[in-house]
Amino acid sequence: xxxxxxxxxxxxxxxxxxxxxxxxxxxxxxxxxxxxxxxxxxxxxxxxxxxxxxxxxxxxxxxxxxxxxxxxxxxxxxxxxxxxxxxxxxxxxxxxxxxxxxxxxxxxxxxxxxxxxxxxxxxxxxxxxxxxxxxxxxxxxxxxxxxxxxxxxxxxxxxxxxxxxxxxxxxxxxxxxxxxxxxxxxxxxxxxxxxxxxxxxxxxxxxxxxxxxxxxxxxxxxxxxxxxxxxxxxxxxxxxxxxxxxxxxxxxxxxxxxxxxxxxxxxx
Numbered sequence: 001x002x003x004x005x006x007x008x009x010x011x012x013x014x015x016x017x018x019x020x021x022x023x024x025x026x027x028x029x030x031x032x033x034x035x036x037x038x039x040x041x042x043x044x045x046x047x048x049x050x051x052x053x054x055x056x057x058x059x060x061x062x063x064x065x066x067x068x069x070x071x072x073x074x075x076x077x078x079x080x081x082x083x084x085x086x087x088x089x090x091x092x093x094x095x096x097x098x099x100x101x102x103x104x105x106x107x108x109x110x111x112x113x114x115x116x117x118x119x120x121x122x123x124x125x126x127x128x129x130x131x132x133x134x135x136x137x138x139x140x141x142x143x144x145x146x147x148x149x150x151x152x153x154x155x156x157x158x159x160x161x162x163x164x165x166x167x168x169x170x171x172x173x174x175x176x177x178x179x180x181x182x183x184x185x186x187x188x189x190x191x192x193x194x195x196x197x198x199x200x201x202x203x204x205x206x207x208x209x210x211x212x213x214x215x216x217x218x219x220x221x222x223x224x225x226x227x228x229x230x231x232x233x234x235x236x237x238x239x240x241x242x243x244x245x246x247x248x249x250x251x252x253x254x255x256x257x258x259x260x261x262x263x264x265x266x267x268x
Contacts, residue, residue: 001247011234012043013235013238018056022059022060039155042073048076064086091127102114113147115150166199171191177197178199183211184259196254206233214233
């Protein structure tokens with residue numbers, strides 16, 4: 001079982017790279033299931049719309065996860081109630097639209113895979129205690145009992161919180177990946193109890209930028225230049241950044257994890 005997980009799709013360049021390359025990547029790597037974080041996929045790099053989500057699904061995404069920008073486009077609050085393949089962080093306030101986790105079938109309905117979307121508490125928008133919510137979900141979705149595989153997308157700012165979540169889920173999920181900071185980390189590995197892990201899998205966007213935003217304007221922002229305008233995405237060729245997990249059918253745990261860096265200015 002091969003699971004592809006891609007980091008935050010950053011604006012039009014990220015979407016263009018998905019449309020151009022995702023089917024090739026899936027074919028070359030015999031991918032069975034694809035998860036994409038789409039919370040920055042909108043034209044301005046903030047949020048996601050129904051049209052964009054459906055475009056990502058048609059281009060090969062099986063599930064779209066998200067994070068702190070999930071409600072930046074008002075239409076999403078309605079759309080997410082009708083599209084269970086679009087997730088929002090499970091530890092948002094009780095009563096929030098949509099779902100923070102789901103169970104899905106792989107191609108040919110051969111396997112069931114649980115996907116859990118969580119968001120960090122440190123330096124992020126106010127959310128419920130992520131570890132308390134994680135504990136509750138852990139009791140609901142159980143590896144090799146009601147699902148064959150489980151993937152966690154932890155959308156967070158700081159490495160220590162992400163690492164703690166990784167170890168918290170070690171041995172009970174197939175993989176835990178971090179998203180949000182838009183820069184891939186070099187700690188791609190399988191943890192001691194068998195869970196694939198990377199602190200941040202990066203973004204799918206133009207890396208000749210400041211985390212996907214136009215670099216000249218971003219510098220002006222830091223310099224407090226009066227000519228700086230609202231952040232907007234860089235427009236160059238995007239690099240697709242993520243990981244591929246090769247999972248064991250019998251245990252549901254990871255056999256191998258491979259970092260994926262494809263196209264654009266970022267090199268492996």
